Amino acid sequence: MNDGIRRGMERQLRDWRREVGGGSRRVGWKIGFNDPRAQARFGLEATLVGHLRERSQVAPGRALALEAGMDAMAEVEIALELSADVPPGGDLGEARAAIGRILPALEFVDFARPFENVETILAHDIFHHAVVFGSQGTGRQGPSLEGVTATAWKNDEHVADGDMRLVPADLAEVVRHVADTLGAFGERLLEGERIISGSLVTPIPVRAGDRIRADLGPLGEIAVELS
Numbered sequence: 001m002n003d004g005i006r007r008g009m010e011r012q013l014r015d016w017r018r019e020v021g022g023g024s025r026r027v028g029w030k031i032g033f034n035d036p037r038a039q040a041r042f043g044l045e046a047t048l049v050g051h052l053r054e055r056s057q058v059a060p061g062r063a064l065a066l067e068a069g070m071d072a073m074a075e076v077e078i079a080l081e082l083s084a085d086v087p088p089g090g091d092l093g094e095a096r097a098a099i100g101r102i103l104p105a106l107e108f109v110d111f112a113r114p115f116e117n118v119e120t121i122l123a124h125d126i127f128h129h130a131v132v133f134g135s136q137g138t139g140r141q142g143p144s145l146e147g148v149t150a151t152a153w154k155n156d157e158h159v160a161d162g163d164m165r166l167v168p169a170d171l172a173e174v175v176r177h178v179a180d181t182l183g184a185f186g187e188r189l190l191e192g193e194r195i196i197s198g199s200l201v202t203p204i205p206v207r208a209g210d211r212i213r214a215d216l217g218p219l220g221e222i223a224v225e226l227s
């Protein structure tokens with residue numbers, strides 16, 4: 001782990017610990033820079049890890065407010081819900097067994113946030129603004145992505161098809177990476193937490209008044225109105 005990533009994670013987790021210590025519920029974690037082209041731009045050898053906040057989680061059916069000055073983008077993602085703790089340093093089998101559900105998700109990011117270097121990007125939680133998870137009924141048991149696709153619409157216009165190669169075929173690799181990254185900073189991946197595993201589409205520019213909808217095949221649909 002290079003010094004920039006270490007310093008960025010330390011700054012990010014310092015803010016996260018402050019929120020959790022103040023009573024905020026642990027929601028989970030996010031994968032960033034899962035596109036190899038973006039990794040190459042910043043000289044990365046692996047994806048980055050950020051956190052999800054209680055205050056940035058939007059309930060299905062609720063409008064998501066965008067803030068003035070944002071360079072807002074929507075990302076279609078797959079969320080993994082954990083049915084067991086995953087300690088660092090384990091094997092893929094342990095991580096695989098801990099995946100209880102797979103859900104559709106939409107993440108909204110703000111590219112107006114600092115973009116200078118990896119440390120700054122991590123310190124500002126990899127552009128995270130908000131996350132919306134699909135309803136509980138759209139998940140399914142087991143870690144398989146068989147038959148899963150991703151298609152996105154903005155205001156009923158088809159705008160993107162997902163590239164499933166941007167997520168490991170074995171989702172245990174995502175869980176293992178997050179658990180080991182957190183372990184390097186004295187943290188643990190816990191039962192009930194969720195991981196969004198990186199965008200399946202090129203980020204979609206959005207603004208207030210837009211409606212974003214995504215269909216992930218057997219995982220179901222997810223939609224959100226922006227205000």
